[in-house]
Amino acid sequence: MTTLLITGGAGFIGANLVRRVLADRPDWNIVNLDALTYAGDLTWLADVLRDPRHAFEKADLADRAQIETVFDRHPIDWVAHLAAESHVDRSILEPEVFIRSNVLGTQNLLDVARKRGVKRFLHVSTDEVYGTLGAEGKFTEETPLAPNSPYSASKAASDLLVRAAVHTFGFHAITSRCSNNYGPRQFPEKLIPLMIANALDGKPLPVYGDGQQVRDWIHVDDHCTGLLAALERGRVGEVYNFGGECELPNLTVVKTLLSVLGKGEELLRFVADRPGHDRRYAIDCSKAKAELGWAPQRRFDEGLRATVRWYREHADWVARIRSGAYRDYYQLQYGGRLAPGSPPG
Numbered sequence: 001m002t003t004l005l006i007t008g009g010a011g012f013i014g015a016n017l018v019r020r021v022l023a024d025r026p027d028w029n030i031v032n033l034d035a036l037t038y039a040g041d042l043t044w045l046a047d048v049l050r051d052p053r054h055a056f057e058k059a060d061l062a063d064r065a066q067i068e069t070v071f072d073r074h075p076i077d078w079v080a081h082l083a084a085e086s087h088v089d090r091s092i093l094e095p096e097v098f099i100r101s102n103v104l105g106t107q108n109l110l111d112v113a114r115k116r117g118v119k120r121f122l123h124v125s126t127d128e129v130y131g132t133l134g135a136e137g138k139f140t141e142e143t144p145l146a147p148n149s150p151y152s153a154s155k156a157a158s159d160l161l162v163r164a165a166v167h168t169f170g171f172h173a174i175t176s177r178c179s180n181n182y183g184p185r186q187f188p189e190k191l192i193p194l195m196i197a198n199a200l201d202g203k204p205l206p207v208y209g210d211g212q213q214v215r216d217w218i219h220v221d222d223h224c225t226g227l228l229a230a231l232e233r234g235r236v237g238e239v240y241n242f243g244g245e246c247e248l249p250n251l252t253v254v255k256t257l258l259s260v261l262g263k264g265e266e267l268l269r270f271v272a273d274r275p276g277h278d279r280r281y282a283i284d285c286s287k288a289k290a291e292l293g294w295a296p297q298r299r300f301d302e303g304l305r306a307t308v309r310w311y312r313e314h315a316d317w318v319a320r321i322r323s324g325a326y327r328d329y330y331q332l333q334y335g336g337r338l339a340p341g342s343p344p345g
């Protein structure tokens with residue numbers, strides 16, 4: 001039996017990874033450590049909370065003693081570290097929260113995991129640490145780090161702390177950097193679920209600036225397959241990029257969603273741009289293909305339709321989220337942008 005600690009397992013990618021491991025790795029136990037911030041929610045894991053191979057532990061990575069307690073309670077062999085504050089717009093509003101969870105939280109986890117003899121540690125990072133691209137080129141693992149938002153700067157800091165743990169202590173860590181994920185259970189602050197939820201409610205869809213920013217979209221299932229491959233077969237100290245090989249301008253994504261939902265383009269609103277908005281991300285994932293035997297499998301059109309179906313079927317979950325503290329965030333982030341007469345991008 002291998003005991004895998006997944007941090008952030010009540011979040012979007014973490015919850016999908018928990019389900020995948022329980023289904024595909026019958027001889028693994030999972031310890032799911034999560035602080036249950038606004039982004040963490042166990043509703044979608046309700047059935048697996050009763051699974052004897054899955055133990056949930058509410059703990060905050062910024063508090064080292066809480067991590068120690070989790071390690072006291074479970075014989076942890078491997079770690080997949082996903083917990084983080086993850087939304088760029090929130091990092092612009094409140095950067096210090098990102099330093100606490102992403103930077104201090106990662107260092108605390110590295111220290112405890114190393115002292116407790118963890119044998120493999122996968123650090124889950126993002127292509128955003130590389131900064132932004134012009135019209136040509138892709139990020140490789142050799143691209144210098146040049147983060148532009150408080151979120152990506154905090155993730156780059158955590159990547160460097162992982163690198164330092166490998167070089168200084170010989171710690172067995174691997175880093176993965178993935179492009180924009182979409183799929184079931186994503187918090188409706190990110191582009192795709194926010195647009196689905198607004199369109200289903202007949203509310204305006206706020207497109208930042210000219211909507212020509214490009215993101216590379218990957219289905220969360222493909223990301224989780226990559227994470228397992230990196231954890232099981234990645235070389236210690238290496239970085240692996242994952243991407244969906246699906247570069248699209250935001251406006252194309254939003255218009256495609258409207259068409260899948262059978263809604264009209266009168267819902268589109270061009271609003272003031274995000275400060276420091278990265279123009280284009282594109283990932284070269286040839287290293288993961290060659291070394292890990294991984295490749296993205298899910299087509300965007302099919303994955304998007306399945307995602308829309310999931311959000312239709314889980315309208316109660318979305319409505320519950322959107323009726324709570326989310327309303328204050330939405331007002332702060334979009335109230336001014338969507339007000340009548342506010343300047344577009």
Ligand code: NAD
Pocket residue numbers: 007008009010011012013014033034035036037038039040041059060061062081082083084085086087100101105124125126127155177178179180181182187
């Ligand atoms: P998410 O915001 O949906 O979930 C993050 C989870 O981490 C939440 O359950 C939250 O409660 C938990 N968490 C936050 N701070 C914590 C703390 N101090 N202690 C313990 N738990 C804490 O994020 P996600 O989209 O699932 O992203 C997971 C990871 O993948 C992050 O590290 C993110 O940087 C990375 N990533 C995300 C994407 C993407 O498109 N979503 C792409 C590449 C990489």
Ligand code: TYD
Pocket residue numbers: 087088089128180189190191192194206207208209213214215250274
């Ligand atoms: P997001 O899902 O926040 O991911 P990231 O900023 O990490 O790439 O945003 C994806 C793209 O969509 C990004 O270019 C910003 C844009 N966007 C909008 O145009 N409107 C919105 O309301 C949101 C949330 C994002």
